[in-house]
Amino acid sequence: MAKANAFYAQSGGVTAVINASACGVIETARQHKAHIGKLYAGRNGILGALNEELIDTSKESANAIAGLRQTPSGAFGSCRYKLKSLEENAREYQRLIEVFKAHNIRYFFYNGGGDSQDTANKVSQLGHAMGYNLNCIGIPKTVDNDLPYTDCCPGFGSVAKYVAVSTREAALDVASMCETSTKVFVLEVMGRHAGWIAAAGALAQKHADDAPHIILLPEVPFVQTKFLKKVRATVNKNGYCVIVVSEGAQYKDGTFLADAGGKDAFGHTQLGGVAPMVAELIKSKLGYKYHWAVADYLQRAARHIASATDVEQAYALGKAAVEMAVAGKTAVMPTIVRTKDKPYRWRIGEAKLARVANVERKMPKNFISKDGFGVTAAAKRYLAPLIEGEDYPAYKDGLPQYVTLKNQLAAKKLPTKW
Amino acid sequence: MAKANAFYAQSGGVTAVINASACGVIETARQHKAHIGKLYAGRNGILGALNEELIDTSKESANAIAGLRQTPSGAFGSCRYKLKSLEENAREYQRLIEVFKAHNIRYFFYNGGGDSQDTANKVSQLGHAMGYNLNCIGIPKTVDNDLPYTDCCPGFGSVAKYVAVSTREAALDVASMCETSTKVFVLEVMGRHAGWIAAAGALAQKHADDAPHIILLPEVPFVQTKFLKKVRATVNKNGYCVIVVSEGAQYKDGTFLADAGGKDAFGHTQLGGVAPMVAELIKSKLGYKYHWAVADYLQRAARHIASATDVEQAYALGKAAVEMAVAGKTAVMPTIVRTKDKPYRWRIGEAKLARVANVERKMPKNFISKDGFGVTAAAKRYLAPLIEGEDYPAYKDGLPQYVTLKNQLAAKKLPTKW
Numbered sequence: 129m130a131k132a133n134a135f136y137a138q139s140g141g142v143t144a145v146i147n148a149s150a151c152g153v154i155e156t157a158r159q160h161k162a163h164i165g166k167l168y169a170g171r172n173g174i175l176g177a178l179n180e181e182l183i184d185t186s187k188e189s190a191n192a193i194a195g196l197r198q199t200p201s202g203a204f205g206s207c208r209y210k211l212k213s214l215e216e217n218a219r220e221y222q223r224l225i226e227v228f229k230a231h232n233i234r235y236f237f238y239n240g241g242g243d244s245q246d247t248a249n250k251v252s253q254l255g256h257a258m259g260y261n262l263n264c265i266g267i268p269k270t271v272d273n274d275l276p277y278t279d280c281c282p283g284f285g286s287v288a289k290y291v292a293v294s295t296r297e298a299a300l301d302v303a304s305m306c307e308t309s310t311k312v313f314v315l316e317v318m319g320r321h322a323g324w325i326a327a328a329g330a331l332a333q334k335h336a337d338d339a340p341h342i343i344l345l346p347e348v349p350f351v352q353t354k355f356l357k358k359v360r361a362t363v364n365k366n367g368y369c370v371i372v373v374s375e376g377a378q379y380k381d382g383t384f385l386a387d388a389g390g391k392d393a394f395g396h397t398q399l400g401g402v403a404p405m406v407a408e409l410i411k412s413k414l415g416y417k418y419h420w421a422v423a424d425y426l427q428r429a430a431r432h433i434a435s436a437t438d439v440e441q442a443y444a445l446g447k448a449a450v451e452m453a454v455a456g457k458t459a460v461m462p463t464i465v466r467t468k469d470k471p472y473r474w475r476i477g478e479a480k481l482a483r484v485a486n487v488e489r490k491m492p493k494n495f496i497s498k499d500g501f502g503v504t505a506a507a508k509r510y511l512a513p514l515i516e517g518e519d520y521p522a523y524k525d526g527l528p529q530y531v532t533l534k535n536q537l538a539a540k541k542l543p544t545k546w
Numbered sequence: 547m548a549k550a551n552a553f554y555a556q557s558g559g560v561t562a563v564i565n566a567s568a569c570g571v572i573e574t575a576r577q578h579k580a581h582i583g584k585l586y587a588g589r590n591g592i593l594g595a596l597n598e599e600l601i602d603t604s605k606e607s608a609n610a611i612a613g614l615r616q617t618p619s620g621a622f623g624s625c626r627y628k629l630k631s632l633e634e635n636a637r638e639y640q641r642l643i644e645v646f647k648a649h650n651i652r653y654f655f656y657n658g659g660g661d662s663q664d665t666a667n668k669v670s671q672l673g674h675a676m677g678y679n680l681n682c683i684g685i686p687k688t689v690d691n692d693l694p695y696t697d698c699c700p701g702f703g704s705v706a707k708y709v710a711v712s713t714r715e716a717a718l719d720v721a722s723m724c725e726t727s728t729k730v731f732v733l734e735v736m737g738r739h740a741g742w743i744a745a746a747g748a749l750a751q752k753h754a755d756d757a758p759h760i761i762l763l764p765e766v767p768f769v770q771t772k773f774l775k776k777v778r779a780t781v782n783k784n785g786y787c788v789i790v791v792s793e794g795a796q797y798k799d800g801t802f803l804a805d806a807g808g809k810d811a812f813g814h815t816q817l818g819g820v821a822p823m824v825a826e827l828i829k830s831k832l833g834y835k836y837h838w839a840v841a842d843y844l845q846r847a848a849r850h851i852a853s854a855t856d857v858e859q860a861y862a863l864g865k866a867a868v869e870m871a872v873a874g875k876t877a878v879m880p881t882i883v884r885t886k887d888k889p890y891r892w893r894i895g896e897a898k899l900a901r902v903a904n905v906e907r908k909m910p911k912n913f914i915s916k917d918g919f920g921v922t923a924a925a926k927r928y929l930a931p932l933i934e935g936e937d938y939p940a941y942k943d944g945l946p947q948y949v950t951l952k953n954q955l956a957a958k959k960l961p962t963k964w
Contacts, residue, residue, distance in 0.1 A: 142722050144715075172725040201718035207726040289944055296945060297562075297847035300619035304560050307590040308625040313843060331945065403840075404819060422821075424839035425731060429715035433850055435944065515944035526707055526853065526933035527714060527749065 131163055132234030134453070135177060136185075137170035139209075139240030139247075139269075142202040143283030144431040145442035146269050149239050150203060151196040152446025153267070154185055158193075163454040164235060168538060172205035174238070174247065178220065178546075180227050182538040195531030197443060198521035200431035203533050210243045214250055221254045223546050228255075228262060230541040235263050235453045239446075241270035241281075245461055246485035252459040265449040266461035266481050269442075271428045273324035276487045277479035278463035280514050282445060283428065285438030288328030289515035290430040291317050291372065294423065296332035299339030299370045302419075306368035311416040312359065315340075316403035317423055319374040322490050323347050325427075328511055329372035330503045339370035341501075344406070346376035347491055348500035350385055356413050358501055363416060373402050432528055436517025437472065448476045472513030549581055550652035552871070553595060554603075555588035557658030557665075557687075560620040561701030562849040563860035564687050567657050568621060569614040570864025571685070572603055576611075581872040582653060586956060590623035592656070592665065596638065596964075598645050600956040613949030615861060616939035618849035621951050628661045632668055639672045641964050646673075646680060648959040653681050653871045657864075659688035659699075663879055664903035670877040681871040684879035684899050685863050689846045691742035694905045695897035696881035698932050700863060701846065703856030706746030707933035708848045709735050709790065712841065714750035717757030717788045720837075724786035729834040730777065733758075734821035735841055737792040740908050741765050743845075746929055747790035748921045757788035759919075762824070764794035765909055766918035768803060774831050776919055781834060791820050850946055854935025855890065866894045890931030 136153050138146055150169070157167045169183040170176025176183065183204050185193070196203055211220050228236070238248040245266040255262035268275050273284035295315060302313045319325040323345030332339060341362040344350060362369040377385045386402035403420040410416055441464055448462035461484055465477035495507035503511075521528040554571050556564055568587070575585045587601040588594025594601065601622050603611070614621055629638050646654070656666040663684040673680035686693050691702035713733060720731045737743040741763030750757060759780040762768060780787040795803045804820035821838040828834055859882055866880035879902055883895035913925035921929075939946040 138722075142719055175725065199718070200715050202722035205722050205725060207723070209726050292945060293850050294844050294848070296948065297618050297849060298843040300617070300948060301560055301843045301847040304556075304620035304623050305625070307593065307623060308627050315844075401822060404822075419842050420840070421842035421844050422838070422840045423844070424837050425716040425719045426712050426733075426839050426841070426844075429719040430712070431715060432711050437944075512943060517944065518938070518941055520936070520938070523936055525930060526855075526935065527710060530714065530718060 133166045133232050134164050134235035135168050135233045136237040137173045138202040138206040139173045139244040144200040144286040144434045147196040147199045147203050148439050148442035149446035152443040154193050156447040156450040169204040173207035175207050180540045183535045184538045187536045199530040200429045211247050239267040249481035263453040263458040267449045274322045274489045276489045279466040282442035285435035285514035289435040290427045291328045292331035295329045302368045310419045312369045312418040314371045314403045314407045314420040320376045326374035327503045340372040341369050342371045344373040344377040349380035435515045436519035439519045551584045551650050552653035553586050553651045554655040555591045556620040556624040557591045557662040562618040562704040562852045565614040565617045565621045566857050566860035567864035570861040572611050574865040574868035587622040591625035598958045601953045602956045605954045617948040618847045629665050657685040667899035681876040683867040685867045692740045692907045694907045697884040700860035703853035703932035707853040708845045709746045710749035713747045720786045728837045730787045730836040732789045732821045732825045732838040738794045744792035745921045758790040759787050760789045762791040762795040767798035853933045854937035857937045
């Protein structure tokens, strides 16, 4: 392909390693000067393209870009903004193409979850229909680990490590105090519809009877009597009980255990507070003293305890996206292909966006233990390598040195109103 | 002093570094074989002495003891059990002395907060009154940092680091999403009556307007209108607002903002859930989308992000306690004396238990900013060195390698009933 500019945007909930993907994209684009001119990043994700707010990444030093690899969150801003279907709002897609045209952008890298892969796919189709050649490459990202056709999603491994480490630490705390104090500890973690994150808590277990003793997955309908029975049996046996509960834990009819009532920008129910609900239930029915924690953003922002495997994969996927684009590919997403469990071996693969878009991967049935309160050896075999290795950021004065970019916008070429 | 045995107990809420103090005690005791025979540890703290459940630490390898330095929680078990006053329950104190006598224990090391220093002092007095020579040394420990006569308390520096790092990370997350998503993030941290832990969030600030934008301290009565005004002004200016709230945040009349209703073993109100309460208040009055996190035990168990300064001090205080005991001292507590802010310099000092016991150190007034929503430069100068340095535990398979001891009990010599 002839030399043209590129556009990169971060989408949806940010992670500890999405900037590592950005780092991979930018560093690799800089190595392909024959194909790629300027690399623009969308200010606040795809909104940056719609509003023609294009961050000129060429203004950033090599040091600053390298620093992205160790910086959590979305360095250019992300957004929860889903483009409607082509039928409903073709104007938005046309505007994207107009902005791309105005800035000679022929490469589009979209770093996000299922919704974003869908958008990237549609933009590719529309560009083709409008006779504007555009190489659209999706880059997977989601802490929920729910994209298909990839061994895992960048962001997940680091959340998994955070949850496993925190569970092990809190469990030691509870164990040492349970004789006279807290008997039950409940940790609430993310995962709206898939229990991958909660399942990762199981990695804290070294021996039978180790915490977490109960994992509440969205995939397993919550049955109160069965749950309380298990809590009591665990306290009777071990003196304490540690529970990891997914924010998406639900009853058989699909009602979430705790429903904060609000809706997010995509119309999904905004969740929060299942841990206190579960803790109160235990207190009222069994009388045990409890403590609970809700990790919320702390878990997905915890770059300080990121998985080295996750960081490496996030970077590699960003790099691969650029290589695919300059090779002329479009409507594809680089993936992680696992070739061996132990020691973990993986390589970069490729999936068509049309197949990835809007498919939500749940945990396989054989990953969930018979009683529904834990995971199987197969699940642990899958999960274990994803948290391997530490990749500590540099510290100064006791705090991680995360970079802040200049984020200078390129001059606009189009009318602001559209 | 002639050779005799020693007793060490952990008391109250455990921390990321109380085992580092245990490590200092045990390793130093092993170096003083001329004075100290066996070192027993109380199973579940002081209850271990009352129940004559004495863990024989000589059964543990040097490797296992060294591993304590990097292991959070209380390796021998801790307890929330406060001995009553001598007048109310002299029998308990007598029982302690009886157990000590039966096992030729002449050194008593009590690792805890204000209540524990009080107990150690009383045991020293009673031993003296009963003609049983006993060297009672307190070892400071409390994440609340509320003991007097010491620059800081082991456990606090690591919680402070956890809170500062987590605040910086979560703030980056919120900042990158605030255009279309969460505008307000609330992090609830520990600190029942003193705001030291919440104040440490301020270390996340590098520049003006950096998060946390608001810190709610127990020392500053909560005024709803003033608070909401500040939240709105912050969102208007920065696009988002990050709040760190102490579990002990309270109204002018001393009522906690959130009162879970329960009581702990000491009769203190069991707190929890001020973050969701504050978040809901903001949503209902200002309409901002929010997220909240409650760190709970995660913060005090987070050995993976412990402050190297804290670990070093915890160890040094354990070591100093043993050295004071073999030098014949009693009813004292080793302390941290700060000799310089930057670079931080400190040495071990000494305080009389009678003066330490039951005194709660609040934050000085000049540490609290004029508007009450933050801390001053003086506070930061005090706090900053306490989080300096990283002291990572060893990892295996992506998880910290925390030690579990054998915890073999010595044979009993007294009737179980007393």
